[in-house]
Amino acid sequence: MNTHYDLVIIGGGAAGMMAALQAKRTAPEFNTAILEKEPRPGRKLLATGNGRCNIANRYAAKEHYFNAAGRCPAFVQPALNAYPVPVILARFAELGLLTxxxxxxxxxxxxxxxxxxxxxxxLHCAACDIPIITECAADSITPGFTLDTSQGRLHAGAVILAMGGVASPQLGTSEGFAGMLRPLGHRATDIYPALTQIKTAEPLPKAVQGVKFKGSVTLAADDAPPMTDSGEVLFTATGISGPPVFQLSREVSRRCRAGAQPTLLLDMLPRISRTELLAELARRRTLPFALADCLSGLLNKRLGQVLLRQTTPHKLDAPAAALTDGDLHRLADAIKAQRLTAQGVAGWRSAQVMAGGLELKDFDSHTLQSRRCPGLFAAGEVLDICGDCGGYNLTWAWSSACLAADSAVRFLRRTR
Ligand SMILES: Cc1cc2nc3c(=O)[nH]c(=O)nc-3n(C[C@H](O)[C@H](O)[C@H](O)COP(=O)(O)OP(=O)(O)OC[C@H]3O[C@@H](n4cnc5c(N)ncnc54)[C@H](O)[C@@H]3O)c2cc1C
Incomplete structure (x- = not known):
């Protein structure tokens, strides 16, 4: 293994490989290497978007990103402005990947x-002679730069940190980033799992485990406006899952860690107003059916029966006519505003991203250079940036990687 490089990138994931290609494109004269601790680079990428990879999102802007404190960081904007989604997609198209x-x-x-x-x-890293040194974990960095790795000592003129986060450890993660950076004066925020399932207290999800509905989930709060997201919701043995749940999970995770048990409201029939639903339920009460069948065609059958048991005192073989006005109102509430108490989120293994990371104050958002250690840059999930579900995290990985690579090249040209 060569022991001297102009640029060393720690992490052969989305941000690391993109940063290496960008550095090579702007400065082919610099020799660049990627260190990857796993036997293969980019394992997490294979799992993205359920194997389809939601590679970017047209609407990427600071409103879709959050720091550990739950606020939208203006920090993301310079990278997203310098490398907006159309530029990233054009870059991929140049490399042969159409979207x-x-x-x-x-x-x-x-x-x-x-x-x-x-x-x-x-393949483009290989074509550009960028070595991806696998099974090579960076253990420590000293300014200048000297890197101690699992395969020995390396020297570099500049370093880009692209070692990702702690989520989905089975796909290759970075447990040690905070400890590695602490000697350089870098701080890390509290970290917690995000874009994952929410665990709830009530028996309903387990009773209808595996049932899905297209609806909305609202995170109600006394001290902040409610947050709502829509899409397919799945009941699981311990709570709820699905894209709208993932979207709210970062905030639920943050609040539960602060000791709260936030309330979630499920609307299982968002296309119908409560008034329309009440009228429909009243009409069904007049049909010659048993209760067990009276929600058929409106809701999943098993879900409907569990909700009938939850809200009425009648046996399921009783006639639909047994429903009282009070039953209809309770049923409409159960369908349109089912209350669940969040008790936390599923752990790191099922989380798509890490909320929290390296403290943003320690980096210049216009260059992604460390304010503590010149020549050190960071990109992707290792920074305290967590995007919404929908391609926002990879958008951040690509844009921040390109900006960090440009800045590293400028630094190397100045200091060489
Ligand atoms: C199941 C799943 C599905 C997802 N789907 C999507 C999606 O569709 N769209 C989207 O936008 N986002 C998605 N994400 C999130 C997205 O994959 C990440 O945000 C993105 O990969 C982060 O890129 P990164 O390069 O910063 O980190 P990573 O891709 O995690 O890469 C970091 C790399 O660094 C290596 N590494 C860590 N520490 C060291 C070290 N000390 N030395 C050497 N190497 C090291 C790791 O092994 C890893 O290969 C998904 C995530 C998961 C888990």
Whole structure:
């Protein structure tokens, strides 16, 4: 292994490979290497978007990003402005990866394969003679730069930190980033799992485990405006899952860690108003059916029966006519505003991203250079940036990687 490089990138994930390609593109004269502690680079990319990779989102802007304290950090904007989504997609197209837009501004590879994204990055790194040194974990960095790795000591003129976060450890993660950076004066925020399932207290989810509905989930709060998201919701043995749940999970995770047990409201029929639903339920009460069948065609049958048991005292073989006005109101509430008490979120293994990371105050958002250690840059999830579900995290990885690479090249040209 060569022991001297102009630029060393720690982490062979989305941000690391993109940063290496960008550095090579702008400064082919600099020799760049990627260190990857796993046997293969980019394992997490393969799992993205359920194997399809939601590669970017048209609407990427600071409103879709949050720091550990739950606020939208202006920090993301310079990178997103310097490398907006159309530029990133054009870059991928140049590399041979074409994309298509789906609902809500989400972009996917034209061939619907996450593996194509990884192949594109990996093959171009190889074509540009950028070594990806696998099974090589960076253990420590000293300014200048000297890196101690699991394969020995390396020297570099500049370093980009692209070692990602702690989420989904089975796909390769970075447990040690805070300890590695502490000797350089870098601080890390509290970290917690995000974009994951929410655990709830009530028996309902377990009773209808596996049932899905297209609806909305609202996170109610006394001290802040409610947050609502819509889409497919799945009941699980311990709570709820699905895209709208993932979207709210970061905030639920943050509040539960502060000791709260926030309330979630599920609307299982958002297309129908409560008044319309009451009228429909009243009409069904007049039909010659048993209660067990009276919600058929409106809700999943098992879900409907569990809700009838939850809200009425009648047996399911009683006639629909047994429903009282009070029953109808309770049923309408159970369908349109089912209350669940969040008790936390699923752990790191099922989380898509890490909320929290390296403290943003220690980096200049216009260059992504460390304010503590010149020549050190950071990109991607290792920073205290967590994006919404929908391609926002990869957008941040690509844009921040390109900006960090440009800045590292400028630094090397100045100091060489
Ligand atoms: C199941 C799943 C699905 C997802 N789907 C999407 C999606 O569709 N769209 C989206 O936008 N986002 C998605 N994400 C999130 C997205 O994958 C991440 O935000 C993104 O990969 C972060 O890129 P990164 O390069 O910063 O980190 P990573 O991709 O995690 O890469 C970091 C790399 O650094 C390596 N590393 C860590 N420490 C060291 C060290 N000390 N030395 C050497 N190497 C090290 C790791 O092994 C890893 O390979 C998903 C995540 C998961 C887990």
């Amino acid at each position: 298509k837009e789906e609902d809500d501004g989400k972009y996917y590879p034209l061939g619907d394969q996450a593996a194509a994204v990884l192949d594109t990055l990996r």
